[in-house]
Every structure is written in structure tokens, then in C-alpha cells.
Amino acid sequence: LADINCYQPNGVCEFSTAGRPGTSSSTAGILYYSEISSRNNSLDVSRYHNSTSTVKYNVYEGHQWTSYDDEESWHDKMGFLSSRCLNGLMIWSLDEGTGESDALNALMGDISSLEMQNGGRLTEAQQKKIAHEFGAYTGQDCFVTTKCTDGSKDQLGTDQVCPSGYQSVATAHNPVHAPGQPTPDECSEGSFHHICCPRDAMPK
Structure with a gap:
């Protein structure tokens, strides 16, 4: 964040540079879902959610900012899509989630990972x-x-x-x-x- 007191995604607050690389992503400005969720309960993380814009974001270490989706924001996004009769999803990237597919399950339900492993409900x-x-x-x-x-x-x-x-x-x-x-x-x-x-x- 350019200003630690200005962290809302409102078109006014700005970034001074890309966020610190994650230990797994090793890329500035990118954190894997597993990296975000693993520190969500840390004392230095402030979590925010705007149901109108459907944006979920965290502020941590005073000046680091990241947005992501979880069950709460997926619910709002799906409501937005359904209200406009929009179909289809594109997710990037499944391999950046947790080993338990928490992000995907939050979107599609716990059965999603089992169906992917077993080929779903379709016949061969x-x-x-x-x-x-x-x-x-x-x-x-x-x-x-x-x-x-x-x-x-x-x-x-x-x-x-x-x-x-x-x-x-x-x-x-x-x-x-x-x-x-x-x-x-x-x-x-x-x-x-x-x-x-x-x-x-x-x-x-």
C-alpha cells in the first residue's frame, strides 16, 4: 500500500509496488490460496469483505494487501452471476489451492473434489x-x-x-x-x- 491508512478497493487507494512474493509462489504480487488461508487467523491480518462489490481482501504487516475468494465471496459472486443469467466459470489456477481443495469446495461444495477424482457422475x-x-x-x-x-x-x-x-x-x-x-x-x-x-x- 502507498498509504497504510488507505486500503479500501475504492479506486482512490493506490499500491506503491507489487506485494511481497509468497514462499510458494516466489512471485511478487501473487500469493497462492494456500498461502493466504494459512495466515488468515494470524494476529497481524485484518480481513475485509464487501458484499456489494463481492471483493474479499486482507491487509497484513501494515502495508501488504491481497484479494482472494472464499465461501463468503463466492456466494455473493454466484448471486451476482445468477441474477444476470450468466453461466460458466473459469478458475485460475486449481493447483494453487490447498491440498484439501478448500477454495474449490467453497465454490462447488465438498463433493466437487470427490467427483473430480472419480470422474464425476457420468458413465465412461x-x-x-x-x-x-x-x-x-x-x-x-x-x-x-x-x-x-x-x-x-x-x-x-x-x-x-x-x-x-x-x-x-x-x-x-x-x-x-x-x-x-x-x-x-x-x-x-x-x-x-x-x-x-x-x-x-x-x-x-
Whole structure:
């Protein structure tokens, strides 16, 4: 804080510099949720919550300031979203929470972590169907042909072109392939590999 007496998120109070790095984050201006929650009951921490702006924040060591979300602020945020018929959530980043997923459970309930571990309530077939549909956005089902081709009629082998049900979305001389897939040959000048994706899950 530039002024220890001015700490409200009101558009007036200012920061003099980024906050002190956390012991886990090691980055100025960033604290992991686990770092914040572990000191929430310390005597040097003053905790604040504004239900109108839905902002939850702490002031500690006199001049350090951090905002975050917990069950209280999530409740207000969800109410705001619901009142405006807004759907969908984007959380960054799950691996910065506690080992017990306290932040995620505060948002989605205690059952959320169990469902993630066990794949939720969907059947295996339903999980595969959804994963395949999301493949259009992740490219998880795309692959690189292993053999080079120059596109001529005598270079249309099964390892040189996309198989049935797949379509070439691009060609590349020496493309990077996904881990676990066969390493493509190095192509000479004039030759290339196809990047193949499922026709029913083409990249969006």
C-alpha cells in the first residue's frame, strides 16, 4: 500500500509496488490460496469483505494487501452471476489451492473434489463422448503422419496421408508431435507431413 491508512478497493487507494512474493509462489504480487488461508487467523491480518462489490481482501504487516475468494465471496459472486443469467466459470489456477481443495469446495461444495477424482457422475461412455467433443478445442485427437510425402500419387501410403474419418488441417515440414505419439521422419526439401484431425471434431 502507498498509504497504510488507505486500503479500501475504492479506486482512490493506490499500491506503491507489487506485494511481497509468497514462499510458494516466489512471485511478487501473487500469493497462492494456500498461502493466504494459512495466515488468515494470524494476529497481524485484518480481513475485509464487501458484499456489494463481492471483493474479499486482507491487509497484513501494515502495508501488504491481497484479494482472494472464499465461501463468503463466492456466494455473493454466484448471486451476482445468477441474477444476470450468466453461466460458466473459469478458475485460475486449481493447483494453487490447498491440498484439501478448500477454495474449490467453497465454490462447488465438498463433493466437487470427490467427483473430480472419480470422474464425476457420468458413465465412461458419456465421459469419452464429452472428451471427444472438447477435442475440437484442445486438439487432443489430432496427430502428425509419421512418413513424409510430396503429395504425388505414389506417396499416398497409410503413414503418409490422413486415414478415413480424419482430415488434414495443415501440412508442415518438421512439425512437433504430441508426447507418446510416434516420432515423424525428418522430411527433405519438397516433402511434408500432414496434421490430421477427426472430421467430427475439427479444430474450432
